[in-house]
Amino acid sequence: MNFASDNITGASDEILDALLRANAGHAMPYGNDDLTARVEEQLSELFETELSAFLVATGSAANSLALSVMTPSYGAVLCHWTSHIFEDECGAPEFFTGGARMVPVDGPDGKVDLQDLAIKAARGAGDVHMLQPSAASITQVTEIGSLYTVNEIAAVADVCRSHKLKLHMDGARFANAVVALGCTPAEMSWKAGVEVLSFGATKNGALGAEAVIIFDKDLADTFAFRRKRGGHLFSKMRLLSAQMEAYLSDELWRYNAEHANAMAARLRDGIAPLASFEFPYTDGANMLFPKLPATLHQALNDEGFIFYGGRWEEGVVRLVTAFNTDANHVDAFINAAVRLERSGNDSPSLYSAGIS
Ligand SMILES: Cc1ncc(COP(=O)(O)O)c(C=O)c1O
Known part of the structure; x- marks a missing residue:
């Protein structure tokens, strides 16, 4: 009996059925298909706003590509020291951002401490010798199982705004957090100040599908190129989209x-x-x-x-x-x-x- 992770599972029946349906017939490649367009609409409905959404197959790619549009290569990305981007992605965020550094922030319960965040957000800003603090990333559910409340996310966003940092959320377990807090996806993301979200589905029933959701349209301009360059523009994209479509349908x-x-x-x-x-x-x-x-x-x-x-x-x-x-x-x-x-x-x- 296995309690090691939520990725020791297979996929939900609904998602496998959707894959079988999408498998039949032909569809245009590289995301130029109806299912992919539908997924962006569904995400817009779920998040109650216009957005840009890009599917990738792993959480590490979602995070790393998300950060690549949020920081220059000479930037610093502030994140809790337990965070997946700092500890568990083998330097992929540094690789995809062209060299930006993940800078660890302290804080109890796996959540960033606002004072430490503010100190690190100010460190080196404007100094040509130092990395430029550019973005912060928080993880929801955190890597030690705790949750940021919606107000806590908004407080992180306030610190980010006052230091001109973009705010990313690693939502590998986004759905678990929404259910636990009893809030809406919008409240836990853009309404609280999150600009780019890695919206996970794999750990919660997909075979392998994650969406990078960009709420700030300006940040979306280069994403498609970065995803292709990073090897995550799937030619049979509809098979990722089918998973996400089923995941979003009927509130699976x-x-x-x-x-x-x-x-x-x-x-x-x-x-x-x-x-x-x-x-x-x-x-x-x-x-x-x-x-x-x-x-x-x-x-x-x-x-x-x-x-x-x-x-x-x-x-x-x-x-x-x-x-x-x-x-x-x-x-x-x-x-x-x-x-x-x-x-x-x-x-x-x-x-x-x-x-x-
Ligand atoms: C919080 C968090 N973010 C991102 C990921 C990355 O997922 P993947 O293993 O698909 O790259 C994981 C996976 O364990 C995770 O726990």
Whole structure:
């Protein structure tokens, strides 16, 4: 039973069905097809505004290409030190921006601290010897499972505006965040001051489709060229568009995220009362970062529960639920944790009883 990530899944049936439909017949290549045009309309409707949307196949490409239109090559992009663009994209943002530097910002709970953001936004501005702070990027849901409230996003945007930085949002789990906050996609993005959004679908039911959504039309001018140059202008673009079209139709995005979030809440409710589990961070969407004893971690792994640990502060692990997480798997995890904790309490050889 796998709680390692929300990309351990396949795709939603609705998306596979849409792919089969799009697979039939012919359509013009490189996005010159009806489905691709339809997706831009759907996104405009969802976000209640005019926008430019470009599909790519990975979140790293979405982020890196998004940033490439937001900063010059001599720019600095401010982001939380845990952020995917800083830690997990193998320098792709630097590569696609032609050399702009990702500059880490501090802040509790995986969210940028406004004071530190303002300090780094002012550092070097106008000094010919230094990188020019040009953009900031925030991640929603954050890399440690917390959420920026809409007001917090607006406060980040205020700092950005006063220092003339563009604001990007890495929304790999955008749908999970919208559902968790109970707001609208517009409220959590452009209305709060986000100018470019990486709108993820892969982790929430697509096979591999993400949209870069550009709310500020001026920033969209060069994107098409950058996407082609970056190898993400798919010749059979309709097969990406079909995924996104199905994801946006009948609010599949919402339905899937509701399920993922509900499974995380169920898991949390089951393990939070146990003495072995602490929750050092706030959460609320589909990722939990509890802290537990190493012996219990190992015992759960030995029983077949897969999840990541060792990357965060000592003892902290990551449990992620997805659009198709089986409630029985969640309950099995809870039951195992309860049983192992009891056996650990009964026996000085912690958690060893009954474990193969
Ligand atoms: C917050 C966040 N952003 C971006 C990505 C990038 O996605 P991909 O692996 O498709 O490049 C991930 C993937 O784990 C992620 O967690």
